[in-house]
Amino acid sequence: MRWDIFCKVIDNHGDAGVCWRLAAALSGEGETVRLWIDDPSALAWMAPEGCEGVSVVAWTAATAEIQATNAPAPDVLIEAFGCDPAPEIVAMFALHAPRNGSTHRWINLEYLSAEPYVERLHGLPSPVFRAPGAGLTKHFFYPGFTRATGGLLREPELIARRERFDRGAWLASQGIPWQGERLVSLFCYEPPALEALLSQFERADRPTRxxxxxxxxAAALPPGPAQRGALSISWLPHVPQPEFDHLLWTCDLNFVRGEDSLVRAIWAGAPFIWQIYPQDDDAHHTKLNALMDWMNAAPSLRGFHHLWNGMARDRLPDLNPTTLESWGSSALAARACLLEQDDLLTRLQRFVAQKS
Incomplete structure (x- = not known):
C-alpha cells in the first residue's frame, strides 16, 4: 500500500525522529512511503543514506499541489501529532476513497504517554466535518506501554543486535578514548540539576566519561575543560539514528529527553533518566509520574527524575553502583514486559486491516 506521513518539526527534531523511524519500518515491510516534513534538514544527519521505499517531500503548498496533481493518492494517511495534512492531499485522498472504505485509512498518530486516558482513547474514531476531508473519519492511534494501546516502535531483530553489540569496538570507531571508566550519555534540554550532576561526577571516587x-x-554544559577532576567529557557530533542507538547501548547510564530517545533508552536496557518536554501548565509532571508508576520505579529513581525535571529541589543522591544496579533492574524489567507485546508497526498494520 501507499502511505503518506505528515510531520511538522515543532522543536528539537523529536517529531522528525519518530516519523522517520516509522517510515523506515513501513518500508521494511514492503510498503511505499512518502514522508512529508516541513523542515527536512535534520534528516541530513539523522538518516544520511535515506531508505529504499521512502520518499522525503519538503512540505510546502507548492509541493503539495504538484504531488496532488502528478502522484497517486495514498491508501493510508498519517498525520503525526495532529499536524493537519496538506489540504491538497486530503482532497485527493477523499476523492479516491473507495465507497466501502477498504484499505483507506486516516490515522492521527498521537504523542506517547503512560497515562490511563491513552487506553480509553486509542482507536477511537473522529468524524471529519469540514472540507476537504468532510465525510471521512480519522482514527486516533496512541503509542503506549500496554496491550490496550498502540505499542512502541521496535525493529525486527533489535534485541539480537543489541546483544551482539561490542561497545569497545564502537567507542574506538568513534574515536572516543576509554579506559574502563563509567560511561554516561547526556541528551537533554537545560535540566536544573545539571551542574549538581557534573559536580558529583567531578568529586566521585570512580572516574566517569x-x-x-x-x-x-552541549549548549547547556557550563564552559570548562574536557578534564574536570574525575570527570572526562567527550563532545559528540550529530549522529544518524543507528549510531544514537549504539551510544545508548554503550553507556552505563543514559540521560534522554523527549519521546523517541525515551523509547530507545528502554530498548537499550540500561539505567536511564528521562527529561520530559516541559509544558506551561505542568501537565508533563503527571505524564512523568505515569511512566514512573508503570515502571514501579523505586523511590530513588522517581526522586532523581523529579530533581532532574525541576519538580523538586534537594541534593542529588549518589549515583553509586548499588543505585545504578537497582535502576538497571527496573529498566530490564520494563523492557521484558514490552517485549512480550507486539510492536507499534504490527499493531498499526493490524489496525488498518481490521478497519477495512
Whole structure:
C-alpha cells in the first residue's frame, strides 16, 4: 500500500525522529512511503543514506499541489501529532476513497504517554466535518506501554543486535578514548540539576566519561575543560539514528529527553533518566509520574527524575553502583514486559486491516 506521513518539526527534531523511524519500518515491510516534513534538514544527519521505499517531500503548498496533481493518492494517511495534512492531499485522498472504505485509512498518530486516558482513547474514531476531508473519519492511534494501546516502535531483530553489540569496538570507531571508566550519555534540554550532576561526577571516587550529544545538551554544559577532576567529557557530533542507538547501548547510564530517545533508552536496557518536554501548565509532571508508576520505579529513581525535571529541589543522591544496579533492574524489567507485546508497526498494520 501507499502511505503518506505528515510531520511538522515543532522543536528539537523529536517529531522528525519518530516519523522517520516509522517510515523506515513501513518500508521494511514492503510498503511505499512518502514522508512529508516541513523542515527536512535534520534528516541530513539523522538518516544520511535515506531508505529504499521512502520518499522525503519538503512540505510546502507548492509541493503539495504538484504531488496532488502528478502522484497517486495514498491508501493510508498519517498525520503525526495532529499536524493537519496538506489540504491538497486530503482532497485527493477523499476523492479516491473507495465507497466501502477498504484499505483507506486516516490515522492521527498521537504523542506517547503512560497515562490511563491513552487506553480509553486509542482507536477511537473522529468524524471529519469540514472540507476537504468532510465525510471521512480519522482514527486516533496512541503509542503506549500496554496491550490496550498502540505499542512502541521496535525493529525486527533489535534485541539480537543489541546483544551482539561490542561497545569497545564502537567507542574506538568513534574515536572516543576509554579506559574502563563509567560511561554516561547526556541528551537533554537545560535540566536544573545539571551542574549538581557534573559536580558529583567531578568529586566521585570512580572516574566517569560523559558523552555529550550535539545541540542543546552541549549548549547547556557550563564552559570548562574536557578534564574536570574525575570527570572526562567527550563532545559528540550529530549522529544518524543507528549510531544514537549504539551510544545508548554503550553507556552505563543514559540521560534522554523527549519521546523517541525515551523509547530507545528502554530498548537499550540500561539505567536511564528521562527529561520530559516541559509544558506551561505542568501537565508533563503527571505524564512523568505515569511512566514512573508503570515502571514501579523505586523511590530513588522517581526522586532523581523529579530533581532532574525541576519538580523538586534537594541534593542529588549518589549515583553509586548499588543505585545504578537497582535502576538497571527496573529498566530490564520494563523492557521484558514490552517485549512480550507486539510492536507499534504490527499493531498499526493490524489496525488498518481490521478497519477495512
Amino acid at each position: 560523559l558523552l555529550v550529544t550535539a545541540g542543546r545538551a
